[in-house]
Amino acid sequence: MEPLHLPSEASAWPAFVAERADTNLVRARELIALAKDGTPRSAAEVLALWNDCDIALGNAAAHVSVLAEVHPDEAVRTLAEGKQQEVSRLRTDRGLDRELYEVLAAVDAAGLEADAARLLGHALRDFRRSGVDRDEQTRARLRELAERATVLGQDFARNIRDDVRSIRIAPERLAGLPQDFRDRHPADADGLVTITTDYPDVIPFRTFAHDAAARRELMVAFLNRAWPQNDALLGELLALRAEQAELLGFVDWPTFDAEVKMIGSGAAIAEFIDRIATLAAPAARRDHDALLERRREDEPDASRMDTSNASYYAELIRREQFEVDAQQVRRYFDFARVRAGLLDVTGRLFGVRYQPVTDAPVWHEDVAAFDVLRDGERIGRIYLDLHPRDGKYKHAAQFELVAGIAGRQLPEGVLVCNFPRGLMEHSDVVTLFHEFGHLLHDVLAGSQHWARFSGVATEWDFVEAPSQMLEEWAWDADVLRSFAVDAAGEPIPAELVRRMRAAKEFGKGYQTGTQMFYAALSYRLHTDRPADITALVQQLQARYDVFEYLPGTHFHASFGHLEDYTSAYYTYMWSLVIAKDLFSAFDPANLFDAAVAGRYRDTVLARGGSADAADLVADFLGRPYSFDAFARWLEQVPEPVSG
CATH class of the missing domain: 1.20.1050.40 (Endopeptidase. Chain P; domain 1)
Structure with a gap:
């Protein structure tokens, strides 16, 4: 083939x-x-x-x-x-x-x-x-709804993709940012520096920039992408989905959508969101109070935290209490070495090899192609498109280029991300491992006979679990030391990785709360269909998120998952529950155990959608999945190194 x-x-x-x-x-x-x-x-x-x-x-x-x-x-x-x-x-x-x-x-x-x-x-x-069993008039209307929803979804996504906003600030307001960031952002003829809302700008800026006003200005711009144009589009999409569900005999869209997911029912989504929010509440409040206490050292009158301050003060706490300085950590993560290390690690783990295809035609010079080999046989091809450019998808995702069919066509997948070309944040490394997990899942499950079950064809609320589990390898000292080296060739110290692991536990409470805010918004938009979407954003953020709403922003307009995940953004946390349980089968002291990794590859990944996800997990674990590992992880209190 x-x-x-x-x-x-x-x-x-x-x-x-x-x-x-x-x-x-x-x-x-x-x-x-x-x-x-x-x-x-x-x-x-x-x-x-x-x-x-x-x-x-x-x-x-x-x-x-x-x-x-x-x-x-x-x-x-x-x-x-x-x-x-x-x-x-x-x-x-x-x-129809x-x-x-x-x-x-x-x-x-x-x-x-x-x-x-x-x-x-x-x-x-x-x-x-x-709706094939509905009358002719209803079928005609369902056809109209589907065609209109496709156009609206494309418009919604395109508005996010094309709306790159920016702020222009004096060079001195870059204080706190790494030197290589400053070098990439020289002053223009007016003596000002442009910072965009693309990820390679916004992530380091909100993490390191000392200037609180500049951080706030950039976050307002970031949270207002695709607004107001997407406000009306989203309202129409919600109405179309509600009408479709009603015509098909469902009480609302989440009930219709959940029928084919692990969770089973729309009502169960609300129950799951509140269950996780309750579990996370003590850790979330503890995290928030720690952030606020640190902020008060700079601003004694501060009473709350918002998203323009959260990453910055979380970084300070990790630096001061856990002795982890992200600017020092990033010097070990050169993009080219990270990419090579990712291929080495996943190849070793899953028994495959990636062979560069330097003469493969691609759509842009940044794109790299690799054949995936197993036992010397090509089983698929992958394309890595990992740097930002104008008109390109703004987030991180895996796309299928060709569905693998046994004996007929090779699986081919595309990984699309927006990473810097030089040094990477460790969070970017984790994201790369996560997204590559989807790509591997797609290729390894690409030898199905039935197209319906090829690739990442499991229930939608399971697809994130294998990728979330693969993130664990991006936190292991031995794994990282195999590719994370500084300019002098010195590998990242194991002690630093230990502190990084301790530091990453700080923030899991508020991060879980924020995820539940997103999940609740995705769900409630489809049950309530509010006339004022921004008002619902404020209401739900106050209920689920420990960070206050940033006035004048409209996050939902650039929340791209409202187009593809619709009412089911809860799936990220649902999948994390399962991912923690899957990882419990691995020995942290021997993450490359061939027997466990091979069994996981063949039992879970390679089977694609040929069985229900719950059965795949049970086959691997030898029991049904549970919340136990997730609850233990959430309850663990991070131990500061100092302070």
């Missing part, structure tokens, strides 16, 4: 985008028509046609989904967005096709192997959730 042939010339990209999408859309339509032509077929033959259609739709969709977010040419991004709409339209039409539904509903499941029976069950469930 050969990887997908990408264009080698810039001028060829539009034709590639259009032709691959169009060819596969035509193929999918042909397969749908063939399945409905009245020819008697066995159950296996019907499901084979369905699978071929899934493959064609996937091949029409995957490349346009990633290129719409990363291609440097705006015209190509726009073309890809148009093709996304065409794919979405055909998916909707297929889901009664003749096709009747073909699958007539399949006799007796005698089917377990995975084929699972595929049939999922397909019939999807038909029901699409």
Whole structure:
């Protein structure tokens, strides 16, 4: 099997985008028509046609989904967005096709192997959730809702991607920032320095800049990206989702959405949010009080903390009480070495090797391609697109370029991040390990027979768990010392890593509270559908977050997960509960234990969506997952080194 042939010339990209999408859309339509032509077929033959259609739709969709977010040419991004709409339209039409539904509903499941029976069950469930059993007028309205939601979602994401804001400040207001940051931000002809809301600027600035007013100004700009334009778009999206759920017989969107997730019901989302918030409350308040106490050393009259101060004072506490100075830590994390170390570590852990493909065509010179080899055989290809640029996706995510199908096509995935080119914060290293976990999951699960179960195809509230668990390797001293070295070649001291691990425990309480604020916002927006979204933001932040609302900001406008996760942002914390339990099977003194890592790879990752996530976890752990490991972690009080 050969990887997908990408264009080698810039001028060829539009034709590639259009032709691959169009060819596969035509193929999918042909397969749908063939399945409905009245020819008697066995159950296996019907499901084979369905699978071929899934493959064609996937091949029409995957490349346009990633290129719409990363291609440097705006015209190509726009073309890809148009093709996304065409794919979405055909998916909707297929889901509302009664003749096709009747073909699958007539399949006799007796005698089917377990995975084929699972595929049939999922397909019939999807038909029901699409509204195939509704009257013609309702189906027509559901089609309209789906098409409009696709356009709105694209507009919402594009506004976030394109709205890069900035502040301009005098050079002396850079006090506290690393020298390499200052070197990258020289004064312009007016004697001012521009700081943008892109991550390589905003993260170090809010962490190190001594100037509280400048931090606040930048955070206001950051929290106002895509506002006000996304306010109206979000309101319309919420209304469309609510109408869709109602037409399908559900009380609200979260109830509809949760039906196919581990959590099971919309009401359970609210219960989970409050359960975690209650567990985290003592640690969150302890963290907040420590931050406020430290702030009062600078501002005696301070009474509260907001997000413009949190990272800065958390860094001071870690430096003063745990003897961890992030500016000293970052000198061990040169981007090129970190990337190489990540590949070495994950290769060793999962028994794979990454071979650079230097002649592989890519969409931008920053992108690096690697073939993934196991036992000398190529099992997939990955692309790493890790630095920011204009028009590129602003967060960190993994995208599928080609779905892996056993014996038919190699899995190919793309990792999209926005890291600096030189020294990295250790938090960036953790993020890189996390996101790479998704990429590995996609490739290792790319040898399924059924397209529906290929790659990261588990329930949506489990997909973060493997990546969150992989973060643990970015905190291990032996792991870090294998690639984290300073300019003189000295590896990061094990004692420093020990203090880093102690310091990272500070803040877990308030971080959990903030995550529950985000989760509650994602959920309540879809149950309450408020006319004034900013007012709900303020209300929920006051209830769940220990940090006060920053006046004049509209966080929800750039909360990109409201477009893809919709009402289910709780999944990050749900997955973390499971991740802590998964990690309990590993020996912290021997993180590369081949037996455990291999069993985890084969039992959880490689199986993709071929079984329910709860069953995958139980197969690995030998028992159902529990909250115990997470609760123990949350209850542990960090021990300062000094002070």
